[in-house]
Amino acid sequence: MKMSEGVEWALHTCVNLSWTDPGDAVPAARLAEVFSLPTAYLSKHLQALARAGILISTTGPRGGFRLGRDPASITLLDVVTAIEGPEDAFRCRQILKDGPGGRPDVDYRRTCTISQAMRKAELAWRTALAEQTIADVRRTVEQRDPAAPEATRERLR
Amino acid sequence: MKMSEGVEWALHTCVNLSWTDPGDAVPAARLAEVFSLPTAYLSKHLQALARAGILISTTGPRGGFRLGRDPASITLLDVVTAIEGPEDAFRCRQILKDGPGGRPDVDYRRTCTISQAMRKAELAWRTALAEQTIADVRRTVEQRDPAAPEATRERLR
DNA sequence: GTACGGTTACTCGGATACCGCATGTCCGAGTTGATGTGG
DNA sequence: CCACATCAACTCGGACATGCGGTATCCGAGTAACCGTAC
Numbered sequence: 165m166k167m168s169e170g171v172e173w174a175l176h177t178c179v180n181l182s183w184t185d186p187g188d189a190v191p192a193a194r195l196a197e198v199f200s201l202p203t204a205y206l207s208k209h210l211q212a213l214a215r216a217g218i219l220i221s222t223t224g225p226r227g228g229f230r231l232g233r234d235p236a237s238i239t240l241l242d243v244v245t246a247i248e249g250p251e252d253a254f255r256c257r258q259i260l261k262d263g264p265g266g267r268p269d270v271d272y273r274r275t276c277t278i279s280q281a282m283r284k285a286e287l288a289w290r291t292a293l294a295e296q297t298i299a300d301v302r303r304t305v306e307q308r309d310p311a312a313p314e315a316t317r318e319r320l321r
Numbered sequence: 322m323k324m325s326e327g328v329e330w331a332l333h334t335c336v337n338l339s340w341t342d343p344g345d346a347v348p349a350a351r352l353a354e355v356f357s358l359p360t361a362y363l364s365k366h367l368q369a370l371a372r373a374g375i376l377i378s379t380t381g382p383r384g385g386f387r388l389g390r391d392p393a394s395i396t397l398l399d400v401v402t403a404i405e406g407p408e409d410a411f412r413c414r415q416i417l418k419d420g421p422g423g424r425p426d427v428d429y430r431r432t433c434t435i436s437q438a439m440r441k442a443e444l445a446w447r448t449a450l451a452e453q454t455i456a457d458v459r460r461t462v463e464q465r466d467p468a469a470p471e472a473t474r475e476r477l478r
Numbered sequence: 479g480t481a482c483g484g485t486t487a488c489t490c491g492g493a494t495a496c497c498g499c500a501t502g503t504c505c506g507a508g509t510t511g512a513t514g515t516g517g
Numbered sequence: 518c519c520a521c522a523t524c525a526a527c528t529c530g531g532a533c534a535t536g537c538g539g540t541a542t543c544c545g546a547g548t549a550a551c552c553g554t555a556c
Contacts, residue, residue: 165324166499167410168539175435176416191489199416205541211491223489224548240438253324253410259333259356264472277461278332281397281453289446296438304434315421323538325500348528362502368530381509384528 170209171247173201177210178218178243178298179305180320182235183313189220189228190320198319209247216246235302241293254282327366328404330358334367335375335400335455336462337477339392340470346378346385347477355476366404373403392459398450411439 177195184190192207210229213219220232231238256279258272266272273279305312334352341347349364367386370376375395376386388395413436415429423429430436462469 165322165405165410166408166412166539167322169412169414170539171411171439172414172416172435176420179435189489193489198420200419201416202541204543207490208492208541214490221490222548223491223546225486225488225550227489227549229490240442248322251323253322254328255323255326257326257329259329259358262357263333263355264476265466265468277458277465278329278336281458282328282450284453285397285446285449288449289442292442292445296441301434301438308434309422311422319421323500327500346528350528359502361504364529365502365531371529378529379509380507380528380530382511382527384510386529 165253167244168247170205170212171244173199173206174209174213174243174247175240175298175301177206178213178231178235178238179302180316181219181229181231182298182302183317184230184320186231189222189226189230191228194320195229198316213243213246216242218242218246234299236297236299238298239294240296240298240301241290243298244293252283252286254279254286256282322410324401325404327362327369328401330356330363331366331370331400331404332397332455332458334363335370335388335392335395336459337473338376338386338388339455339459340474341387341477343388346383346387348385351477352386355473370400370403373399375399375403391456393454393456395455396451397453397455397458398447400455401450409440409443411436411443413439 176199180195180198181190192210193203195210196203196206210219211221214221214229214232217232218238219229221227221229256273256276258276260266260272260276261268261270333356337352337355338347349367350360352367353360353363367376368378371378371386371389374389377389378384378386413430413433415433417423417429417433418425418427
């Protein structure tokens with residue numbers, strides 16, 4: 165079970181974008197340059213964020229990506245879901261259907277005790293992610309390194 | 322991000338084994354037969370559980386797998402870790418090292434704010450898994466279907 | 479000086495290869511139980 | 518009847534194929550800014 169590393173890229177990029185002027189967009193190439201990431205591949209993930217409404221994309225000169233809404237309204241869960249998709253990590257294959265006394269008409273994704281237990285854990289994970297926003301992360305980073313905002317702001321100009 | 326379906330197989334198999342006599346072992350072929358699973362592949366996962374001490378394997382006639390310890394001492398986290406490995410789903414690649422002001426000697430897996438936020442969420446997930454044991458699952462199943470223990474017990478004889 | 483049309487350069491977006499890991503399968507090493515024989 | 522050596526069948530364990538999703542890349546469609554020209 166491994167999360168796409170695009171999630172890490174997306175989160176860092178969102179924080180970086182939160183430091184720029186909300187008005188103007190930053191091209192994917194510039195955003196990738198900050199961390200020496202492959203431009204095209206980062207672009208792919210940014211497109212996913214745009215589809216989710218987290219970013220807004222603009223084409224043409226002076227185009228690029230900018231935040232789609234206030235950083236305080238963007239949770240880490242939003243970003244993770246945009247990149248990884250909405251499905252749970254644990255996917256009940258309903259093997260009880262092939263077991264003794266298994267009924268074909270029952271949705272074991274709901275009724276299976278093990279499935280419920282796993283979903284309970286994933287819910288805790290999602291809740292913890294939903295409780296943290298891009299604004300929270302940004303605030304923590306600024307407290308630790310007050311120079312960071314202006315530094316990356318300059319880097320993205 | 323997708324969890325191996327071996328986890329589902331392993332959990333169901335552990336619950337099934339908790340219903341058999343602690344003394345005698347059940348071959349992988351018999352365990353696979355219950356849910357019509359591919360024997361060899363299930364066997365591979367059971368080996369992982371044995372390496373983790375969750376199961377004990379015995380070769381030769383009358384051999385097979387049996388629980389390595391009391392079901393109340395086997396948490397869902399134990400099983401998941403045995404199958405999926407100990408690594409976190411989110412793996413910090415420390416891209417901050419290549420960013421502005423990145424220091425090669427700093428371990429950003431510890432210090433990076435985003436990495437910490439993600440680990441916080443995974444900790445919530447692991448905690449939720451560790452709070453549930455095979456015995457808990459078994460108890461719930463028995464309450465819903467009192468015939469289940471004897472049925473599978475007969476199936477594994 | 480201003481408005482407008484054409485051009486140019488720049489950006490995203492989706493279609494296209496590549497690769498590593500999960501999935502799936504197989505045969506050999508080791509062990510236990512059964513069996514047959516001799517005392 | 519009992520002890521023991523031999524045999525045979527059964528089981529796990531790791532080594533060997535296969536397929537799919539994440540990784541990485543490229544080129545085309547569309548757009549906005551710029552520039553030159555005409556009024």
